[in-house]
Amino acid sequence: MFEIPDKQIHIRLSAHISKKLKVKCAAESTSMQIFVANLIADKIQGSPKKQPAEKSQKAAIIELLHECPILCDVDEIELGNLAEVASIVHYTKSQPIIREGEVPDSFQIVAQGLVKVYKASPSGKEFIIDIRRRGEIFGEISAMDEVIVHYASVQAIEETDVLTISKKDFVTFTAQNPKVMARITSLEMLRISHLYSKLINLVSDKADQRVAKVLYALTCKYGSNLQFTHKEIAEMSGTTDETTTRILTSLKKKGILRLHRGNLEVLDKSKL
């Protein structure tokens, strides 16, 4: 398993090293503790180890596969075979799953928790393209035989379990189940339509409308209790933290929102 060790470790750093670390963490938008913890874990254990699917897990995996829209009508036997080659990998909060530029080697389905799909600009600004939850897929680019690289990064935004299938196994599976490939294509086109909407929103809406649209979309998908920080809302809207805070407080004053630390509640979706 890949987890931050329970034991506390105390580290003393010289001032300039500490400063550099701070800058790096800021650029990667991660906390120093998590960064160092992951660094240590990486060093000690290498990449997250795949956990072979145990018998007790197999039923759970098949249930997850059933919940995945692109696999919903694949027959039981095929799903069983797929479950055999799948494994569950746990990622801690803020742990990277895919880094932009890496060569795809596996297809993934979120089993539990949330991941963000995002892209960072050279200047360090991040834009969250999508949030995926249980049953939603990513890394589907590995189903392609061309040699391409990941064009976005994926990171867990809370404790997350991810079902992982190696590229080789997934290619074999799709070859035997052409309908799955068709569903993936269909999904990609749907995602393109969402991207088009995001583009046109970015060029034509002001920051407050963009934030409102993000909140509206999140509410539609996740309900009125949203476990996101202002920073995350900002990165989904393409604005800065401060601007987002201002917009959120103004929405609060209008009675549309209730703000708490690290989460917010939408009281009146229709007013967004």
Add this chain to the structure above:
Amino acid sequence: MFEIPDKQIHIRLSAHISKKLKVKCAAESTSMQIFVANLIADKIQGSPKKQPAEKSQKAAIIELLHECPILCDVDEIELGNLAEVASIVHYTKSQPIIREGEVPDSFQIVAQGLVKVYKASPSGKEFIIDIRRRGEIFGEISAMDEVIVHYASVQAIEETDVLTISKKDFVTFTAQNPKVMARITSLEMLRISHLYSKLINLVSDKADQRVAKVLYALTCKYGSNLQFTHKEIAEMSGTTDETTTRILTSLKKKGILRLHRGNLEVLDKSKL
């Protein structure tokens, strides 16, 4: 055929009708002459008529199919069959080909000329998502069996010939040529990666860098002589006409560009 009549027609409009027409044309970013010409043509002839592929055309159609990346390795017989059910449709400059929200009924390949894929916001602002030329496809959403609608509009930006294949025929074709479907999926993923880049550019770059990136990308694809108006560059960059003009003139002063009416020449691509 669907063309602006050669005969000149002089129309006298009352002031308020003229004004409304002007506003409408501005909103749809088309010239009044073309708008009225298309209006008349639509009224007289209905939708653009499909021109049945004549013998002399069939060779040209097959040549086009060969140039289309997603079809490049389909065998000659299949391409011949596809050519049988394909037809060439001519669109005049600024004529709409697909309107957002329409139900897809055909798959299209640009044979000659240029089309823009764009989306308009409710406020009327347009964003040009992509420019397609000979061999590039659009309307591929009609290959899907789900009932969905077009999520962007397509318009000819110069005199353009488009190879059109009905949804039914194209679905039949892809069913017999699964590799084509795989290539389409691959293409969609590539397009997604471009969209990701556009998104991150919009949120992190200033207007001048966005324009520069647009010019750079256009130069890579079309060479140093670009037949685009400032308005079109602006709609690709997500800025206004005026801002784009300012940026272009500043680039001209730096000796990177040469500006002419309706086109521009990139002198030093590396400085963009």
Add this chain to the structure above:
DNA sequence: CGCGAGGTTGATTACTCTCAAACGACGTGG
């Protein structure tokens, strides 16, 4: 010639980013 589309320029306004400071909540180390 007169019109309209494309292009240019200036002045003003509005928005939002940036920088800065500060606070409360929380967890951890001591």
Add this chain to the structure above:
DNA sequence: CCACGTCGTTTGAGAGTAATCAACCTCGCG
């Protein structure tokens, strides 16, 4: 348990960007 650092949040002031509004130019064409 307290002190501390970090994170998430809040607020303010100032700067800079680009949108908006407006006027004007000019080229090409009917």
